[in-house]
Amino acid sequence: MFTQIEGGVCAPLGFRANGVHCGIRKNKTKRDLALILADVRCAAACVYTTTLVKGAPILVTKEHVQDGYAQAVIVNSGNANTCNADGVEIAEKMCFLVEQKTGIPASDVLVASTGVIGQPLSLEPIAGGMNALAAGLGNGAANSAAAAEAIMTTDTYKKEIAISFDLGGKQCKMGAIAKGVGMINPNMATLLMFVTTDVAISPAMLQKALSQDVRSSLNMLSVDGDTSTNDTFCVLASGKAGNKCIEREGKAFSTFKKALHAVTSAMCRLLARDGEGATRLIECKVRGANTLKDARIAAKAVVNSSLLKAAIFGADANWGRVLCALGYSGAKLDPDTIDVNFRSRAGILPVCKAGKGIYFSEDFAKVVLSEEEIDIDITVGEGKFEATAWGCDLTYDYVKINGDYRT
Amino acid sequence: MFTQIEGGVCAPLGFRANGVHCGIRKNKTKRDLALILADVRCAAACVYTTTLVKGAPILVTKEHVQDGYAQAVIVNSGNANTCNADGVEIAEKMCFLVEQKTGIPASDVLVASTGVIGQPLSLEPIAGGMNALAAGLGNGAANSAAAAEAIMTTDTYKKEIAISFDLGGKQCKMGAIAKGVGMINPNMATLLMFVTTDVAISPAMLQKALSQDVRSSLNMLSVDGDTSTNDTFCVLASGKAGNKCIEREGKAFSTFKKALHAVTSAMCRLLARDGEGATRLIECKVRGANTLKDARIAAKAVVNSSLLKAAIFGADANWGRVLCALGYSGAKLDPDTIDVNFRSRAGILPVCKAGKGIYFSEDFAKVVLSEEEIDIDITVGEGKFEATAWGCDLTYDYVKINGDYRT
Numbered sequence: 043m044f045t046q047i048e049g050g051v052c053a054p055l056g057f058r059a060n061g062v063h064c065g066i067r068k069n070k071t072k073r074d075l076a077l078i079l080a081d082v083r084c085a086a087a088c089v090y091t092t093t094l095v096k097g098a099p100i101l102v103t104k105e106h107v108q109d110g111y112a113q114a115v116i117v118n119s120g121n122a123n124t125c126n127a128d129g130v131e132i133a134e135k136m137c138f139l140v141e142q143k144t145g146i147p148a149s150d151v152l153v154a155s156t157g158v159i160g161q162p163l164s165l166e167p168i169a170g171g172m173n174a175l176a177a178g179l180g181n182g183a184a185n186s187a188a189a190a191e192a193i194m195t196t197d198t199y200k201k202e203i204a205i206s207f208d209l210g211g212k213q214c215k216m217g218a219i220a221k222g223v224g225m226i227n228p229n230m231a232t233l234l235m236f237v238t239t240d241v242a243i244s245p246a247m248l249q250k251a252l253s254q255d256v257r258s259s260l261n262m263l264s265v266d267g268d269t270s271t272n273d274t275f276c277v278l279a280s281g282k283a284g285n286k287c288i289e290r291e292g293k294a295f296s297t298f299k300k301a302l303h304a305v306t307s308a309m310c311r312l313l314a315r316d317g318e319g320a321t322r323l324i325e326c327k328v329r330g331a332n333t334l335k336d337a338r339i340a341a342k343a344v345v346n347s348s349l350l351k352a353a354i355f356g357a358d359a360n361w362g363r364v365l366c367a368l369g370y371s372g373a374k375l376d377p378d379t380i381d382v383n384f385r386s387r388a389g390i391l392p393v394c395k396a397g398k399g400i401y402f403s404e405d406f407a408k409v410v411l412s413e414e415e416i417d418i419d420i421t422v423g424e425g426k427f428e429a430t431a432w433g434c435d436l437t438y439d440y441v442k443i444n445g446d447y448r449t
Numbered sequence: 450m451f452t453q454i455e456g457g458v459c460a461p462l463g464f465r466a467n468g469v470h471c472g473i474r475k476n477k478t479k480r481d482l483a484l485i486l487a488d489v490r491c492a493a494a495c496v497y498t499t500t501l502v503k504g505a506p507i508l509v510t511k512e513h514v515q516d517g518y519a520q521a522v523i524v525n526s527g528n529a530n531t532c533n534a535d536g537v538e539i540a541e542k543m544c545f546l547v548e549q550k551t552g553i554p555a556s557d558v559l560v561a562s563t564g565v566i567g568q569p570l571s572l573e574p575i576a577g578g579m580n581a582l583a584a585g586l587g588n589g590a591a592n593s594a595a596a597a598e599a600i601m602t603t604d605t606y607k608k609e610i611a612i613s614f615d616l617g618g619k620q621c622k623m624g625a626i627a628k629g630v631g632m633i634n635p636n637m638a639t640l641l642m643f644v645t646t647d648v649a650i651s652p653a654m655l656q657k658a659l660s661q662d663v664r665s666s667l668n669m670l671s672v673d674g675d676t677s678t679n680d681t682f683c684v685l686a687s688g689k690a691g692n693k694c695i696e697r698e699g700k701a702f703s704t705f706k707k708a709l710h711a712v713t714s715a716m717c718r719l720l721a722r723d724g725e726g727a728t729r730l731i732e733c734k735v736r737g738a739n740t741l742k743d744a745r746i747a748a749k750a751v752v753n754s755s756l757l758k759a760a761i762f763g764a765d766a767n768w769g770r771v772l773c774a775l776g777y778s779g780a781k782l783d784p785d786t787i788d789v790n791f792r793s794r795a796g797i798l799p800v801c802k803a804g805k806g807i808y809f810s811e812d813f814a815k816v817v818l819s820e821e822e823i824d825i826d827i828t829v830g831e832g833k834f835e836a837t838a839w840g841c842d843l844t845y846d847y848v849k850i851n852g853d854y855r856t
Contacts, residue, residue: 095776095784095804125772125784127805159769160806271773348755349851356852362566365532366678369502377502377532397502398534399567438845444756445763 043207044304047215050186050202054215054240056081056280059185060178061192064171066120066163073192075171076219077140078115078236079179083150084278086112087249089256091273097122098129099153100274102137106149107276110245113150115236115276116140117193119221123155123163124271132163139169143176154234154274156195156221190219193234196443197223201312207301210294214241214283218305222313223265223320233313235260235275237305241298242281243288251299252277259306262338262431264346265317277302307430314345314432315415319439322354326418329428336373336422337429343371344418345433354416355435359384359407361393364418373422381421386413451612451711454622457593460611461622461647463488463687466592467585468599471578473527473570480599482578483626484547485522485643486586490557491685493519494656496663498680504529505536506560507681509544513556514683517652520557522643522683523547524600526628530562530570531678539570546576550583561641561681563602563628597626600641603850604630608719614708617701621648621690625712629720630672630727640720642667642682644712648705649688650695658706659684666713669745669838671753672724684709714837721752721839722822726846729761733825736835743780743829744836750778751825752840761823762842766791766814768800771825780829788828793820 051059061076086107090100106112116136123129137151155163179185190200204217220235243251252275260275281287288294315323326344331337344350347367353360361382368380382394384407391410393402410416458466468483493514497507513519523543530536544558562570586592597607611624627642650658659682667682688694695701722730733751738744751757754774760767768789775787789801791814798809798817817823 091777093773093776094782095772122769125769125801125805158767159773160801162806271769271776348847352848352851355848358852360565362529362532362678365502366500366566369500369678370498375501394532394567398532399569436848436851438848440755441759441762441843441845441848444759444843445765 052186053204053217055282059189061188065167076189076192097124097272102133121157125160212285237277240283317434319437320434332425340373341431351436357411385417457609459593460624462689466596468595472574483596483599504531504679509540528564532567619692644684647690724841726844727841739832747780748838758843764818792824
């Protein structure tokens with residue numbers, strides 16, 4: 043139904059992008075300023091971190107997207123522009139720099155920042171980088187890649203996805219770039235993620251699709267249980283695909299939501315796999331819950347457990363920690379009905395049946411758990427609801443990266 | 450008001466203890482079975498983990514303490530006796546072994562286990578060790594120390610405290626042993642902790658004191674945010690001090706509660722300092738909150754943040770992560786009224802004023818944060834409420850210990 047294509051945020055019709063090094067970061071080989079630009083004013087929707095300590099760019103973006111439309115997104119890495127006295131002023135000026143350079147009104151420009159909290163962000167390098175940023179705008183795969191690189195912080199690889207799909211006989215496209223990879227908690231839209239699409243959809247339906255989708259995508263992703271101050275997830279829809287504009291529930295909206303989830307869930311896997319210091323991707327599926335909420339909080343508790351994450355790093359089939367996490371998750375479940383299987387490319391390892399341990403070969407366990415992608419399949423009862431959460435292992439490198447991030 | 454004394458759980462009148470190696474653990478130099486025995490039937494009270502996946506010993510202890518009295522506690526380390534088909538049967542038999550050896554009815558014996566989840570616990574080594582365990586019972590400091598050693602898991606040192614204090618003209622004593630040091634989350638009584646006292650107090654008032662105390666002691670302690678299946682905190686009160694039995698609120702009850710908090714808060718510091726892999730103790734005090742609840746959840750969020758814990762390990766004054774944790778804690782607070790100071794024996798380092806960063810010397814910051822005990826003093830407003838939480842840094846060794854705990 044969905045075909046993966048090249049091009050990231052530039053794959054859909056009507057979008058250009060670029061990313062440059064402007065000098066916020068000292069390392070001159072690392073791009074630190076990105077711009078995504080639409081040829082037309084787009085329907086736009088966002089979700090943000092729910093924390094009280096919010097980055098200044100979020101306040102500005104909220105205001106600019108309030109009318110449901112936007113045409114550009116400017117993003118810097120290397121500095122979160124959070125807890126700074128002049129934060130809002132700087133964020134507004136970033137939007138104004140885009141207006142000066144492109145003619146798009148600042149009120150149609152969204153802005154996001156990621157990096158260290160509490161260090162003043164100087165406008166100077168950003169202003170100085172605008173010429174190169176605008177000059178290099180284009181709709182090729184390399185342009186999206188440059189933008190994806192420019193928003194990376196501790197990410198070890200850039201995150202890009204694009205798909206094409208049919209919507210009422212029209213070929214539509216959707217693309218995304220995102221950055222992780224620490225301070226990621228499954229309580230809300232996490233990190234930065236920007237999605238473009240050429241689908242025609244009303245702002246209200248776009249917001250609805252986005253708000254529903256995060257519950258089963260970004261809200262189910264955990265790296266370390268810390269929630270960022272700057273989490274922002276934006277979608278811009280150019281309408282250039284020529285489909286009949288989606289303005290209500292129905293088959294087209296349903297297809298759109300599925301496309302969005304294909305993009306966001308694939309991005310969750312990319313993000314979890316690159317979690318700070320991670321060596322393994324963990325995908326936890328909980329089945330048989332009595333409510334969707336129970337399935338979700340149970341799955342999230344498992345991928346969020348430091349102890350389980352450390353065990354997975356050690357390829358140790360310490361399933362007691364899965365039971366432990368399920369027990370304290372807050373999900374309503376009967377411990378005596380819990381089955382747990384560890385699974386990977388190497389095979390399936392049943393470890394717990396009806397809440398009790400069962401015999402398994404430690405040698406085979408090591409083989410199964412030494413793969414790069416570990417699935418934890420859990421059945422908690424006879425209920426109809428299931429949920430999937432994504433996480434990664436907890437490693438020495440997580441500690442190393444975060445013990446000396448700022449200096 | 451309280452004088453620290455020697456003797457741990459054997460310091461109060463009427464208690465004997467011992468700890469031996471019986472063979473649950475393979476390492477013959479590590480004690481793995483402890484017994485605390487009172488000369489008389491004691492008023493007894495407990496609090497437990499609130500997780501749904503509970504260790505079998507908790508079910509048995511709950512039943513045995515239901516009448517408000519108990520006379521002995523048997524504890525093994527090396528195996529949690531959790532998620533085992535015969536768990537309750539084994540826990541009951543452990544109590545019966547105490548009855549056989551000492552004459553104390555099994556129904557007055559409490560039982561606790563700590564160690565790996567989901568591995569069958571054989572009664573054989575425990576039965577085999579009972580002779581030596583009973584023969585070595587005594588009321589000296591060495592006896593409490595042996596018991597404290599026998600309940601250790603990944604603890605690097607034993608945890609013992611004892612104090613003496615005056616209660617209505619009578620000298621009273623209170624002692625405690627405890628074990629940590631991973632799977633510790635500030636949502637409930639965590640870990641194993643056993644307190645003895647010779648104060649005369651009714652079971653109801655003892656339970657009341659205990660239930661109130663944990664909110665500001667064990668519930669404010671975090672090592673890794675995982676909640677154990679076996680957390681149990683018991684108090685036995687022998688009444689041998691000769692004070693007028695505490696049967697209602699009043700001055701004597703208030704003094705008793707203060708004594709209990711002196712013991713439990715000191716124990717929290719000992720436990721946090723020895724958190725798995727920890728190199729530093731973190732004490733976070735939040736002042737100026739509008740409610741006690743807000744103060745508590747704010748302080749807990751800070752000591753529970755993996756990112757902040759890693760920064761403290763790296764002696765990195767990354768105060769943005771303190772703001773970040775306060776923001777997502779759920780506490781009601783105004784980010785623009787937050788002040789943060791880092792503090793240690795080496796000095797005070799103000800880093801944030803009214804929610805914004807202030808200049809500080811990075812060199813001095815390294816000096817302050819390189820001490821073994823780091824205080825994070827936070828003011829969140831003009832409110833009257835304050836709370837203290839304890840935690841530790843997140844280190845390579847936490848990952849190492851937990852990557853290969855089971856095998």
